[in-house]
Amino acid sequence: MLRLVLAVLFSGALSLPASADVSIKRLFGKEQRALNAIPQTHLVSLLERSKAAKVSSGGITYSRDWLAGQPKQSGGREWRCLAEALYFEARGESVKGQFAVAEVILNRVSSASYPDTICGVVHQGTGRKYACQFTYTCDGHAEVIAEPRAFERVGKIAKLTMKSAKRPLTKGATHYHTKAVSPYWADKFPRTATIGFHHFYKQPSRLSRN
Missing domain, CATH: 1.10.12 (Lyase 2-enoyl-coa Hydratase; Chain  A, domain 2)
Incomplete structure (x- = not known):
């Protein structure tokens, strides 16, 4: 500012x-x-607020201040699966980055190439060596929610994403990875967005499953 x-x-x-x-x-x-x-944290907050973008349907604003003003959420198994995935995969991301990861999971649910439930997508391949789709489900570590405030935030994001009719951030992305790695498929899939620490990609229709 x-x-x-x-x-x-x-x-x-x-x-x-x-x-x-x-x-x-x-x-x-x-x-x-x-x-x-x-302080750097305050500058980041100012930057996030200055870049806050709104979804045309639903009025979502991608900022911590806006999210803090939303009611605490809870839900059933599908909501829990999405909230946990956001917590373990993206709780260090910006609010916009967390919404983007949520979009990827919902985009997979909508795709014929993946399971048709959130829990099915999140836990696809879990238990099979090198086959899990989301690292936290097969990294051998216990899944402990140690930061309740962070989980409350992603719980709101999970509910809002599930209710939204549009997913405008990632342009249909079905894959993402952190900037620190370069998976083999990153050169084959078209990149649709870069948000925070993650690159987002859409799986080409000619390919089936990864």
Whole structure:
């Protein structure tokens, strides 16, 4: 936000007389020090809010402030499967990134190439070595919800995604991976979006299952 202010000030400063140069430098020096003094977490929050995007149907805003104002959610087995997948797969992501991962799971449910339930998609291949679709279901670690506030947030996202008629963020993506890895299929599938720490891809129709 302050960077935007600085940019506006700088563009205006170009037309000022030379006598104003010292004052401008002092102003920019103060603004830069003020910017450096703001905690990184607060800057991220400001950035997220400034980029908040809305879904045309449903009025979803991808920001923590908006999500915090939504009622706490609960649900049945399908809701639980989606909420747990978001918690273990994407709780460190931005709100927008978490919605994007939720979209991928729902996109798979809608695809003939995958199970037709959320729990079926999330647990597809679980128990078979190297065959699970979501790492947390077969990494050998106990699935413990140790951060209840984070789970409350993803629980809201799960419910909102399940209720939404549109999934606009990932353009039909059925796959995603973190930027830290490069799975073999990433060169074969068209990338549809990059959000936060993840790249998103849509499985070509000529391919069946991965």
